[in-house]
Amino acid sequence: MAEPDVKNGPEDVAEKLSKLTMGDSKVEADDDDFVDPWSVASKSATGIDYNKLIKKFGSSKIDDELVTRIEKITGKPAHHLLKRGVFFSHREMHGILNKVEQGKPFFLYTGRGPSSNSMHLGHLIPFVFTKWLQETFDVPLVIQMTDDEKFLWKDLKLDVAQKMAIDNVKDIIACGFDKEKTFIFKDTEYIGQSPAFYQNMLRVQKCVTFNQVRGIFGFGDSSNIGKIAFPSIQASPSFSSSFPQIFEGKKDIPCLIPCAIDQDPYFRMTRDVAPRLKYPKPALIHSTFFPALQGAQTKMSASDPLSSIFLTDTPNQIKNKINKYAFSGGGATLEEHQKNGGNCDVDIPYQYLTFFLEDDERLAQIKEDYSSGKMMTGEIKKTLIEVLQPIVKKHQERRKMITDDEIKEFMRPRKLKYDYSTKK
Structure with a gap:
């Protein structure tokens, strides 16, 4: 597509x-x-x-x-x-x-x-x-x-x-x-x-x-x-x-x-x-x-390695990309952030967490803490890094195990395991 x-x-x-x-x-x-x-x-x-x-x-x-x-x-x-x-x-x-x-x-x-x-x-x-x-x-x-x-x-x-x-x-x-x-x-x-x-x-x-x-x-x-x-x-x-x-x-x-x-x-x-x-x-x-990573105005480009986290990225690359390029909704200064809090509607680390952090209670707490100014920009970025690194690592480990024969089997035209005779 x-x-x-x-x-x-x-x-x-x-x-x-x-x-x-x-x-x-x-x-x-x-x-x-x-x-x-x-x-x-x-x-x-x-x-x-x-x-x-x-x-x-x-x-x-x-x-x-x-x-x-x-x-x-x-x-x-x-x-x-x-x-x-x-x-x-x-x-x-x-x-x-x-x-x-x-x-x-x-x-x-x-x-x-x-x-x-x-x-x-x-x-x-x-x-x-x-x-x-x-x-x-x-x-x-x-x-x-x-x-x-x-x-x-x-x-x-x-x-x-x-x-x-x-x-x-x-x-x-x-x-x-x-x-x-x-x-x-x-x-x-x-x-x-x-x-x-x-x-x-x-x-x-x-x-x-x-x-x-x-x-x-x-x-x-x-x-x-x-x-x-x-x-x-x-x-x-x-x-x-x-x-x-x-x-x-x-x-x-x-x-x-x-x-x-x-x-x-x-x-x-x-x-x-x-x-x-x-x-x-x-x-x-x-x-x-x-x-x-640079903001929600656009969707990412596969041709721009700095626009997203790729499934080939190392843990260190993930950390550096998020810390350096992830657009923040936090305040310009520590004082401003503690006073007004962060804007989760534009904060990319928070947006990424909504996709990949499955724990609803933890996500809600992060939103509350960041919006109130209790959680700093560096902390929410650190949280995202800790969530994404194992996801990407696990994906890479599974990918290494895939053989050419397995690819051929997935792509071989064939009958799939599904019994239509049991359907009305």
Whole structure:
């Protein structure tokens, strides 16, 4: 899936806002934010206004009622990323829960656009949550590696994009997905192996005009034709018929797509096309953006090693990056901080803790202490370092254990361990 370029600065944001379109009509946007599948920018110190974005995109906010319903149906506590509003928006999540209550199947679909040899912490978020969804609902998962998309959009040679995809697959497997229930595929390989996938691409392409795709994605006369055709590739995994080896040729099994909200335009298009193909519309659950170390105005860039913590970073690199580059919401002086406290809405160490510190009580105490001025900037940075170092180290240890044979098995088209005969 696409990874937005990081842009910063009022002039760039204003230029992009003037071009923002969704569907066939232009969306009115304020002067602060710009979001599309390739660029995310905000002039606000607190970053994207997600309530406004929900209204612009026409999705639904995840409320307490939905979280409570998920807990009731699964019999398990909601994931901390869901409870804390990191996953904040959805399309037809209630429809998926209705299927679960009726004993009917669904599957998960997410993806990764490989643009570097190593993923960063922000890339982990959708996979951490997707793993929880897979385990909680006991459903199959397909993961699309869009090496073709990166070749079309980035200044990358095709073989380099393909190699990056395999490097990223190692990071994804290291998240702990169930091999018997997970199929990872690379576009440049799987499309040639699967007539069913290619046929669905063609069906989508025939349903969407150039004017429509230009309106949705902002393509222009100078856009290469690969970009224009690519949305059909990202749409096709939404349909169970694209994976006959997994779903036994069934065409009516819906999917749930966990993704960052910048990917929503692809699936708005897909949801428009699905009824015409007599396929179920995909449901979505959207996450916020993981902010750059330098501040919440933008999403991180895989091409900027100083914008985030990478999964290849050493403990010392993690410590130095946080201490040197993590934007602080603390006071300019000790006296000012003790008097007014820190601003957790803009403080990057606190924001990162909301993603990775699972202990709700400890997080609440940190917020109280930092906001009151009792906890200093150096202390909250130290806390974050202590949280992240073991997470990254454990990930690196798991990644080292992954063999080429294991990668091949995850990426081999095959039937997954899921008995549809038990479903109504």
